[in-house]
Amino acid sequence: xxxxxPVPLIGNPTDRRLPKQTRIASRTPxxxxxxxxxxxxxxxxxxxxxxQELADGRRLxxxxxxxxxxxxxxxxxxxxxxxxxxxxxxxxxxxxxxxxGIIADALRxxxxxxxxxxxxxxxxxAAERVATALLDLADQFARKSRSPSGNSRTTFTLHLQRIxxxxxxxxxxxxxxxxxxxxxxxxxxxxDHPEIITISDRAALEALAAGSPLAAxxx
Amino acid sequence: xxxxxPVPLIGNPTDRRLPKQTRIASRTPxxxxxxxxxxxxxxxxxxxxxxQELADGRRLxxxxxxxxxxxxxxxxxxxxxxxxxxxxxxxxxxxxxxxxGIIADALRxxxxxxxxxxxxxxxxxAAERVATALLDLADQFARKSRSPSGNSRTTFTLHLQRIxxxxxxxxxxxxxxxxxxxxxxxxxxxxDHPEIITISDRAALEALAAGSPLAAxxx
DNA sequence: CGCATTTTTGATTCTTATCAAGACGAGTGG
DNA sequence: CCACTCGTCTTGATAAGAATCAAAAATGCG
Numbered sequence: 181x182x183x184x185x186p187v188p189l190i191g192n193p194t195d196r197r198l199p200k201q202t203r204i205a206s207r208t209p210x211x212x213x214x215x216x217x218x219x220x221x222x223x224x225x226x227x228x229x230x231x232q233e234l235a236d237g238r239r240l241x242x243x244x245x246x247x248x249x250x251x252x253x254x255x256x257x258x259x260x261x262x263x264x265x266x267x268x269x270x271x272x273x274x275x276x277x278x279x280x281g282i283i284a285d286a287l288r289x290x291x292x293x294x295x296x297x298x299x300x301x302x303x304x305x306a307a308e309r310v311a312t313a314l315l316d317l318a319d320q321f322a323r324k325s326r327s328p329s330g331n332s333r334t335t336f337t338l339h340l341q342r343i344x345x346x347x348x349x350x351x352x353x354x355x356x357x358x359x360x361x362x363x364x365x366x367x368x369x370x371x372d373h374p375e376i377i378t379i380s381d382r383a384a385l386e387a388l389a390a391g392s393p394l395a396a397x398x399x
Numbered sequence: 400x401x402x403x404x405p406v407p408l409i410g411n412p413t414d415r416r417l418p419k420q421t422r423i424a425s426r427t428p429x430x431x432x433x434x435x436x437x438x439x440x441x442x443x444x445x446x447x448x449x450x451q452e453l454a455d456g457r458r459l460x461x462x463x464x465x466x467x468x469x470x471x472x473x474x475x476x477x478x479x480x481x482x483x484x485x486x487x488x489x490x491x492x493x494x495x496x497x498x499x500g501i502i503a504d505a506l507r508x509x510x511x512x513x514x515x516x517x518x519x520x521x522x523x524x525a526a527e528r529v530a531t532a533l534l535d536l537a538d539q540f541a542r543k544s545r546s547p548s549g550n551s552r553t554t555f556t557l558h559l560q561r562i563x564x565x566x567x568x569x570x571x572x573x574x575x576x577x578x579x580x581x582x583x584x585x586x587x588x589x590x591d592h593p594e595i596i597t598i599s600d601r602a603a604l605e606a607l608a609a610g611s612p613l614a615a616x617x618x
Numbered sequence: 619c620g621c622a623t624t625t626t627t628g629a630t631t632c633t634t635a636t637c638a639a640g641a642c643g644a645g646t647g648g
Numbered sequence: 649c650c651a652c653t654c655g656t657c658t659t660g661a662t663a664a665g666a667a668t669c670a671a672a673a674a675t676g677c678g
Binding site for chain 1: 451453454455457458459461473474475476479480499502503506507509510511513514515516517518520521522523566568569609610
């Protein structure tokens with residue numbers, strides 16, 4: 181998973197009118213800053229993190245975007261925000277001219293997610309944050325395969341590394357690790373490989389995410 | 400500062416086409432939930448908090464809105480958000496029909512603020528959060544009166560109580576108190592009355608808000 | 619003037635961060 | 649093919665920052 185070469189330029193001055201597809205490697209930064217006002221980008225496959233950094237390097241991931249989500253100068257503060265692919269991704273660039281409705285909807289969606297995330301950051305415990313994150317990622321990235329027994333287990337690829345989860349959730353990677361391990365011990369989730377997560381007890385995870393007390397039973 | 404009587408209804412079914420002004424007392428909730436999609440509300444005077452609550456009562460104030468800011472179903476998630484006046488306020492209700500541009504700009508402004516606030520909540524220390532908040536509130540609410548000495552001191556009414564600041568910044572009211580007291584001891588700010596704040600050393604406060612180390616010198 | 623609310627300060631606890639070390643897995647070169 | 653290395657993940661020990669608990673001081677209101 182080595183960070184790959186340079187940076188694919190999005191929305192260069194010579195805007196093309198037709199949609200243009202690009203593939204980007206994992207861990208590649210996506211340049212938003214130079215892009216024109218109209219240039220917009222749609223994620224077709226993969227996973228992209230939108231983030232901001234403080235002067236001293238502290239980082240907060242504002243949102244994790246999966247397929248279907250869009251990004252661009254009309255949607256984020258490109259002076260302050262950066263973006264990076266967290267998985268091999270495929271994106272489409274287009275000039276959002278007449279699409280005010282689409283932009284407005286995406287803007288609203290982004291805002292609602294940002295507000296929910298603010299509640300998470302400001303008022304939820306570490307365990308609640310991690311539980312919430314897992315459910316959100318399952319929604320965005322799970323291929324919903326139910327096991328033969330009819331028992332609904334959701335499995336998904338966690339494109340985020342522990343440090344990414346930490347930077348998204350306002351925690352440290354160690355705390356994220358401990359929460360995931362605790363969930364695993366409590367059989368809320370399961371994983372052998374650290375990036376393939378199965379949600380085994382969605383109801384309990386949802387209760388936890390919503391702020392229920394949580395009976396911590398050690399293994 | 401007693402919480403006042405009932406709740407002024409905004410955007411009742413019988414929408415009027417003409418802008419309508421309302422005065423609301425301090426600490427009065429503003430009902431967003433029932434309002435129609437088009438009904439929008441502009442703050443003319445005063446101060447309004449937009450917030451969300453968790454099931455167990457934990458509260459996070461998402462934004463503090465001063466004069467000029469707008470609010471409504473097209474701008475916030477009215478299923479989850481509540482609003483409350485924090486000062487005697489005057490608001491104008493109108494049907495935002497043709498005003499897509501205004502709505503989009505307000506939406507973008509709201510999103511940019513939400514994202515900056517997420518960074519604050521996720522990655523800043525208590526002191527940094529309080530410093531950032533004071534600067535933001537000064538921008539929104541200060542009547543910029545420079546003292547005769549040419550020394551630029553900004554004074555403003557802190558419409559928020561300590562608990563409101565805490566709920567905005569993801570802290571407790573005691574921590575907010577301690578930060579304010581520390582700033583006062585360090586002569587970054589001054590106040591005799593807890594709601595009238597003077598910024599005495601804006602540069603230092605800005606440095607702190609941006610994340611500089613801060614030499615804590617006790618009194 | 620007295621009561622209720624809000625603010626301030628102090629003592630203590632708790633959660634999470636920090637520091638440190640080892641485990642695991644993937645890729646590389648001998 | 650195996651030893652080695654690098655990056656990530658996990659776990660443990662300790663420290664720090666903020667929360668909680670508690671009580672007193674201001675402040676505002678009736």
